[in-house]
Amino acid sequence: MTALLPVAEPRRLDQTLPDGTRLAADLWRPAVPGRFPVLLMRQPYGRRIASTLVFAHPAWYAARGYLVVVQDVRGTGDSGGQFRLFATEEEDGAAAVAWAADLPGADGQVAMYGFSYQAVTQFLALAGGAKLGALAPVMAGWDLRTDWAWEGGAFPLAGNLSWGAQMGWLRARHEGDQPAAEAFEAAARALPLTTPARALPEVMRRHGAHSHYPDWLAHPGPDPYWEAIAPASRLAAHPLDVPMLHVGGWYDTMLMGTLSGHAAATARGTAEQRLVVGPWTHLPWGRRVGAVDFGPEAVSPIDRLQLAWFDRHLKGQGEAQPALSLFDLGAHRWHHLLAWPARQDTPLWLESDGLAASGGGGRLVAEPGPAGVQHWVHDPWRPVPSLGGHHGAPGGMQDRSAVDDRADVACFTGAPLAAPLFLCGPVTAELWAEADQPSFDLSVVLSMVAPDGRAWNLTQGHLRCDAAKGGPRRVAMRALCATIPAGHALRLSVAGAAFPAFAVNPGTGTPPLAATAGEERIITLALRQGGATPSCVMLPVVPAGAVSP
Numbered sequence: 429m430t431a432l433l434p435v436a437e438p439r440r441l442d443q444t445l446p447d448g449t450r451l452a453a454d455l456w457r458p459a460v461p462g463r464f465p466v467l468l469m470r471q472p473y474g475r476r477i478a479s480t481l482v483f484a485h486p487a488w489y490a491a492r493g494y495l496v497v498v499q500d501v502r503g504t505g506d507s508g509g510q511f512r513l514f515a516t517e518e519e520d521g522a523a524a525v526a527w528a529a530d531l532p533g534a535d536g537q538v539a540m541y542g543f544s545y546q547a548v549t550q551f552l553a554l555a556g557g558a559k560l561g562a563l564a565p566v567m568a569g570w571d572l573r574t575d576w577a578w579e580g581g582a583f584p585l586a587g588n589l590s591w592g593a594q595m596g597w598l599r600a601r602h603e604g605d606q607p608a609a610e611a612f613e614a615a616a617r618a619l620p621l622t623t624p625a626r627a628l629p630e631v632m633r634r635h636g637a638h639s640h641y642p643d644w645l646a647h648p649g650p651d652p653y654w655e656a657i658a659p660a661s662r663l664a665a666h667p668l669d670v671p672m673l674h675v676g677g678w679y680d681t682m683l684m685g686t687l688s689g690h691a692a693a694t695a696r697g698t699a700e701q702r703l704v705v706g707p708w709t710h711l712p713w714g715r716r717v718g719a720v721d722f723g724p725e726a727v728s729p730i731d732r733l734q735l736a737w738f739d740r741h742l743k744g745q746g747e748a749q750p751a752l753s754l755f756d757l758g759a760h761r762w763h764h765l766l767a768w769p770a771r772q773d774t775p776l777w778l779e780s781d782g783l784a785a786s787g788g789g790g791r792l793v794a795e796p797g798p799a800g801v802q803h804w805v806h807d808p809w810r811p812v813p814s815l816g817g818h819h820g821a822p823g824g825m826q827d828r829s830a831v832d833d834r835a836d837v838a839c840f841t842g843a844p845l846a847a848p849l850f851l852c853g854p855v856t857a858e859l860w861a862e863a864d865q866p867s868f869d870l871s872v873v874l875s876m877v878a879p880d881g882r883a884w885n886l887t888q889g890h891l892r893c894d895a896a897k898g899g900p901r902r903v904a905m906r907a908l909c910a911t912i913p914a915g916h917a918l919r920l921s922v923a924g925a926a927f928p929a930f931a932v933n934p935g936t937g938t939p940p941l942a943a944t945a946g947e948e949r950i951i952t953l954a955l956r957q958g959g960a961t962p963s964c965v966m967l968p969v970v971p972a973g974a975v976s977p
Contacts, residue, residue, distance in 0.1 A: 432491040433458040441497070443527045445509075445520060452506035453499035454478075455531070456490040463535040465561065465742040466495045466528045469542040470521060470549040472504040472511065472598060479542055481711050482566070484731040492735055493743070497528050501549065503602055511599050513640040514548060514572075514657035521553025525560060537561040537742050541734055543675070544568075544682070544710065551659035551689070554670060562741040564734050566675040567682050567710060568689055572658040575685035577644045579930075580891035580904065582869060583940040584819050585627055586928040587681060589619055592641025593631065599638040608635040621928045627940040645941045659689065668697040673737040675730055677708035678757060678887075679717060679825070681818045683906055700741075704733060704753045705909070709823045718816055718824025720884065723760045754852065757825065757886060758876065758911035763852075769975050771853045775964040776918065778840045778859075778957040785838040792842035792918055792965070799959025802838050806924030808948035812836055812871065814929030816885040818906070821929075828875060829883040832921050838955060841877060841919040849912040850975065853968030855887050855905040857920065860961035862954045863895045865935035871926035872903045874965065876910070877917040886910055890930055894937070900963070907968075920965045924953050 436459040443451045454475050458464060467489055469478060475498040478486050486496035502520055503511025529538050539562040540550040547568030554560060569576040577588065597612035611631045620629035627645060636642040647653045655661040672693050676686030683705070690703045706726060707717045713728035715721055733749075740746040750764040776792040784790025785804035806812075812834060816826030832839045857872045870891045875883040889905035912918065925932055931940045935949035957963045 430492070433460055433493060435459055435487045435490045438486075441531070443499070443524060445523055449502060449509040450507065451499055451502065451520070451524065453497050454486075456486040456496040457533055458490055458493060463533055464493055464495050465537040465539065465738065466497060466531065466534050467738065468525060468528050468538055468540045469496075469498045469546055470501050470517070470524060470540070470553070471498065471542055471546040472501050472595070473545075474505050475500045479546060482543055482713055482728070482730070483541075488731065489735065494738065495531060495534055497531070499524055504598055511602065513595065514552060517549045517552040518556035518662065521549055522556030522558040525553055525558035529559070539563065539738050539742055542566065548572075548659060552662060555659065555662035555666065560670050562671045562673070562738055564673040564675070564737060565686075565689060566730065567677065567680050568674070568685050569659070569682050570685040570688040570692070571654075571660045572685075573647070573650065573654045575688060576682055578648055580889060581648065582890045582892040582933075583627055583645065583648070583931045584681075584929060585931040586619060586621060586814075586821060587819055588641060588644060589621070589629070590616060592639045592644070593619075596635060596639030596641065600635065603638070605635075605638065608638055611635055612638070619928070624945045626943045626945060627931045648939060660692070663692070666696075668693040669699045670697070671699045671737070671741045672701050673734060674701065674703045675733075676703075676705045677710065677713070678705060678755070678906075678908060679707070679709045679816075679818050679823055681710055683818065687907060700748065702737070702749060702751055702753075704730070705755060707755045707757055707825075709818070718822055718826045720825040722755070722757075725761055726755065754909040756909050756911050758913060763909065763975060765975065769852050769970045771968040771970050774967050774969040776842060776920075776967060778920065778955070778963040778965075780838070780840065780957060784840055786835045788839070788841075790838060790840035792840050792920060796962035796964070797958040799961065800957045802955045802957065804836055804838055804924075804953055806836060806868070806951040806953060808925075808932050808934070808950065811925035811927040811932050812923040814926040817873070817888045817929075819926070819929035825884050827882040828873065828885050828921070829881055832883055832919070836923060838922045839919055840922075842917045844879070844917050845912055845914050847914050847972070850910075850970040850972070851912065851968050852909045852970050852975075854907045855889075855968065856966045857889065857903040857905060857964070858900045858966065859903060859922065859963045860956040861893065861901050861963075862956070863893070863935075864952045865949050866895050866937040867933055867935055868893050868895060868951050868953060869924055869930065869933040870901060870903055871923045871930070872905060873921045874905060875919045875921065876912050877919050879915050883919055890926060892933060900961075918967075922955060924951055
């Protein structure tokens with residue numbers, strides 16, 4: 429093991445942008461003579477936090493031969509200017525990279541690291557023309573609208589409101605608006621999820637100018653608002669020829685952004701790309717995710733992987749690692765692969781005796797059966813609760829058998845498996861669903877059911893539906909990697925709500941921005957199966973032996 433270097437006390441640095449705005453940063457550096465590569469993190473939460481919720485302290489990286497710079501983005505912490513979500517990160521990020529490359533003791537090479545907001549700042553700095561030796565975007569939004577702010581046309585209420593209140597609090601404090609800061613803090617501690625205005629509570633009506641939340645709520649579809657800030661659009665004309673270590677979690681809210689960013693960089697550049705997906709939620713990253721202990725292999729290796737990545741691309745040290753490292757949610761181990769394994773998209777068909785929502789009469793079968801229909805009722809007074817997954821609280825892998833016992837959840841369960849089944853890739857559900865109101869939601873969860881009856885959620889999707897549009901409803905579920913053990917069964921659960929993860933659909937077609945409690949309607953849903961309307965779930969089945977154990 430290489431001897432660790434002594435680390436100097438952190439030193440504050442100020443950067444002056446071309447428009448005169450001053451940005452504050454802290455520098456950790458080895459307390460020895462020499463020139464070192466720079467690791468730059470740009471974030472809005474207070475630079476001394478430095479993403480230590482998930483990463484090692486900056487001093488850990490400095491002791492291993494790096495200058496580590498953590499900067500408050502414009503309008504946050506001790507930096508000047510006005511904070512606007514992602515709006516200035518291209519220009520500011522590119523300027524910060526050039527500034528960091530010229531710091532005393534720097535060798536001219538700069539890499540960026542950070543997760544969540546700090547991951548997006550990396551992509552946007554690249555879009556601004558930054559000269560970067562490597563990136564490590566962890567749990568990053570890519571499209572932003574579809575992989576973060578909205579899902580399937582539905583608004584993720586609890587998560588968006590929580591983060592919207594936090595960002596409003598940060599900006600209100602920075603701008604000296606104490607009443608707004610206090611209101612945002614109170615809202616963040618006890619989310620106002622059941623106000624008459626539903627998705628637009630009073631704190632956002634009164635103080636929303638400090639937060640991005642009203643903007644996100646007001647822009648459900650693709651438009652210039654998203655194009656101006658989303659890495660997918662800002663980097664559309666870039667070749668993406670920068671080595672990137674992409675890190676995600678199967679239960680992270682931004683998993684699909686991580687996968688999309690990795691796919692784009694792989695397709696549009698020649699630089700080395702690596703993807704690592706663990707079993708984690710957005711944070712923390714440990715062996716226990718939700719109600720399941722995934723074992724010692726699930727403990728985060730990310731600091732060591734990042735160090736190896738930067739050593740390889742900034743210092744020319746170390747060998748190439750497998751292009752993909754995917755954690756298996758069923759086998760509780762990593763698969764290290766050169767590429768995504770070849771899969772056979774395999775349907776399991778829904779079948780019921782009409783009692784899938786109240787008597788266990790729903791089945792997953794290998795061939796579509798005769799025509800049938802399952803009816804159940806969504807009551808907005810008692811919506812189906814969200815549990816587990818990427819938007820549930822608690823999140824991660826949970827036993828959802830009690831939720832599946834509700835009479836407003838239609839469950840379709842397969843026979844116990846005679847042999848293990850390896851699933852790796854995206855999951856979709858094709859559901860012939862109807863309702864007696866103009867609009868309705870479909871919340872769909874794929875679980876593995878243990879012999880003792882516990883139902884462990886694997887992946888999920890949510891879709892807001894226009895009842896006037898016919899045909900099957902395609903619910904895009906999230907990718908997964910899981911070996912389903914022999915003796916376990918697969919289950920697809922379908923509900924009309926997942927509250928408070930998603931705003932309840934009032935049934936009227938009113939968008940979440942304007943929906944109120946007084947207009948919410950009881951909705952009768954009908955799910956057709958078999959015959960000319962065969963509903964199914966499409967599974968990414970990897971043939972036995974295709975991946976080494």
